[in-house]
Amino acid sequence: MRSRAAASILSDAGFTNIASMQGGIRAWEGLVAAGPPEAGMAFFGDAAKPDELAVFAWMLEEGSRQFYMRLDDYLKDEEARQLFQSLAKAEESHEKTLAELYKSFSGGSAIGDKPMTEKGEFMEGGVRVDESLLWARDKDVTAILEYAISLEANAYDLYIKMGRRFEGDAQKVFSLLGDEEKKHLERLAGLLEKKV
Amino acid sequence: MALLDYFKPVVSMTAEEAREFMKGKNPDDYNLIDVRQPAEYELKHLAGAKLIPVGELQNHLNEVDKARPTITY
Structure with a gap:
């Protein structure tokens, strides 16, 4: 999934001939990797408005927050547990930022007023929270860190793309969120580097 | 389109x-990018692969030739 996120970043940067190698280096050696559930569903058409995007991002943040919180049941590694709890808090603060953005777009209504059937079902990367938790249940800490890195890379990519659609405050908010996801990415990568 | 792009299917290739694809080509005819972490790269990597961890990719785009076919893993 990291390689898919990378391919998507390259495609966005104007690369036209890109392929992501399925299964990565493990597949190369002939072994089959137990890959995480795949992303692949569309939420909106082309005409997504800023307030819809704020809701969409809020929803994914909520899903990620739940995933990170519930990982606590599966993880034995104390450093990883602490990192994921801290990321869960960060996602909560992102939700607040997005709720404020939504308020300014929608002329004062609260994000909670918006009916959201998908609330907390999907997370960053477009994958389902319950499937991800199921996948994570018997994985070791490095596999879970790798997975989280790919989610955060997707979120980073998403906010860069959202930011490009707007100007002014919305642009600033999305690029700020993007910067934060990038920091999450670095923290996860740092821990993975240590645990490999 | 940017939001839809988020979920767009990325073209993938099996390892085979x-x-x-790489067989018989000069390693400089394509970009092979390893987007994992340095420690993982050190343990093992594909010959000729350039290491750019996914989190740093955005900052290193100018180091990759856009004109060449690119494979990420």
Whole structure:
């Protein structure tokens, strides 16, 4: 999934001939990797408005927050547990930022007023929270860190793309969120580097 | 389109297809990018792969030739 996120970043940067190698280096050696559930569903058409995007991002943040919180049941590694709890808090603060953005777009209504059937079902990367938790249940800490890195890379990519659609405050908010996801990415990568 | 792009299917290649593709080509005819972490790269990597961890990719785009076919893993 990291390689898919990378391919998507390259495609966005104007690369036209890109392929992501399925299964990565493990597949190369002939072994089959137990890959995480795949992303692949569309939420909106082309005409997504800023307030819809704020809701969409809020929803994914909520899903990620739940995933990170519930990982606590599966993880034995104390450093990883602490990192994921801290990321869960960060996602909560992102939700607040997005709720404020939504308020300014929608002329004062609260994000909670918006009916959201998908609330907390999907997370960053477009994958389902319950499937991800199921996948994570018997994985070791490095596999879970790798997975989280790919989610955060997707979120980073998403906010860069959202930011490009707007100007002014919305642009600033999305690029700020993007910067934060990038920091999450670095923290996860740092821990993975240590645990490999 | 940017939001839809988020969920767009990324073209993928099996390891076998990638091996076929690279066979007989000069390593400078394509970009092979390893987007994992340095420690993982150190343990093992594909010959000729350039290491750019996914989190740093955005800052290193100018180091990759856009004109060449690119494989990430």
